[in-house]
Amino acid sequence: MKLLSTLALALLSSSVPRFVAADTDSPICNNKLIKGSYAFTLEGQIQLPNQSGPSPEIGVVIQTFDGQSNGSDGQGALTVIVTAVVGGGVSADGATGTGTYKVYSDCTGTFTQNVNGKTIIASFVIAQNGNEIYTVVISPTGFTVRTLGKRQFVLPEKDSRHGERSDEG
Numbered sequence: 025m026k027l028l029s030t031l032a033l034a035l036l037s038s039s040v041p042r043f044v045a046a047d048t049d050s051p052i053c054n055n056k057l058i059k060g061s062y063a064f065t066l067e068g069q070i071q072l073p074n075q076s077g078p079s080p081e082i083g084v085v086i087q088t089f090d091g092q093s094n095g096s097d098g099q100g101a102l103t104v105i106v107t108a109v110v111g112g113g114v115s116a117d118g119a120t121g122t123g124t125y126k127v128y129s130d131c132t133g134t135f136t137q138n139v140n141g142k143t144i145i146a147s148f149v150i151a152q153n154g155n156e157i158y159t160v161v162i163s164p165t166g167f168t169v170r171t172l173g174k175r176q177f178v179l180p181e182k183d184s185r186h187g188e189r190s191d192e193g
Contacts, residue, residue, distance in 0.1 A: 051129075052154075053127055053128065053129050053130060053131040053150065054093070054127050054129070055089070055090075055091055055092060055093050055098070055099075055100040055125070055126070055127050056091045056092075056093075057127060057131075057150060057154040058089045058091070058125075058127060058150060058154055058157065059089055059090065059091025060088065060089065060091070060175060060176070060177065061086055061087070061088040061089075061175070061176040061177070062086070062087050062088075062089075062157055062173035062174060062175055062176060063084065063085075063086055063173065063174055063176050064084065064085040064086075064087060064157075064159075064171040064172065064173035064174075065082075065083075065084060065085075065171060065172055066081065066082060066083040066084065066085055066106075066108060066169060066170075066171045067080075067081065067082050067083075067169070067170060067171075068080075068081050068161070068167065068168045068169030068170055069081060069167075069168045069169070070110060070166055070167050070168070070169065071165075071166030071167075072110065072111065078166075078168065079110050079111035080110070080111065081108055081109070081110045081111075081115075081169060082108070082109050083106060083107055083108030083109060083116070084106075084107050084108075085104060085105065085106050085107075085171065085173070086104070086105045086176070087102055087103070087104045087105075087137075087173060088102060088103045088104075089101075089102050089125060090102065097126070098126060099124040099125060099126045100124065100125050100126070100127075101122065101123075101124060101125075102122065102123045102124065102125050102135060102137060103120070103121070103122055103123075104120065104121045104122070104123065104137050104139060105118060105119070105120050106118075106119045106120075106121070106139055107119075116139065116140060119139050119140050120139070121137050121138050121139030121140070122137070122138060123135055123136045123137030123138055124136055127150065131149065131150040131151075132147065132148065132149050132150070133147070133148050133149075133150070134146065134147050134148070134162075135148065135159075142164075143163075143164070144161055144163070144164070144167070145161070145162050145163040145164075146159040146160060146161045146162060146171075147159065147160055147162050148160075154175070155174060155175040156172065156173065156174055156175070157171075157172075157173040158170070158171075158172055158173075159171045159172075159173070
């Protein structure tokens with residue numbers, strides 16, 4: 025009977041799927057992967073001063089990443105142009121700003137940007153081989169905003185003769 029129980033357990037355990045954490049670290053997940061300009065759509069809610077509830081926010085953003093890893097912390101530089109509507113009124117119309125970003129080996133990252141005297145911190149995930157970026161604002165409090173960014177100009181595939189993208193001289 026003990027042999028039958030052991031055999032049944034062995035058969036059962038071989039038919040149950042095993043969930044193994046995928047190794048998501050990738051040598052291509054770095055600041056260089058998202059070098060270039062992305063067009064983002066922005067949507068969410070923000071809590072404005074002197075209002076009892078949050079106001080809806082929508083907008084468009086062009087964010088450009090330099091592809092570099094500067095300094096000891098490995099951050100890159102970014103520039104941003106924002107047009108946003110909050111609660112039915114334009115809150116930023118072509119406002120510009122700057123900031124820093126960092127891509128981690130699992131293709132997640134963070135950025136900090138300063139626009140119109142406001143500092144925004146967001147976490148992001150890179151998708152579609154670096155052609156899309158999904159973000160969520162994590163600071164300041166009172167912002168419930170997400171964005172989806174798509175590369176404005178998709179880089180050509182690797183040049184099979186040289187093993188590099190054709191824009192990499």
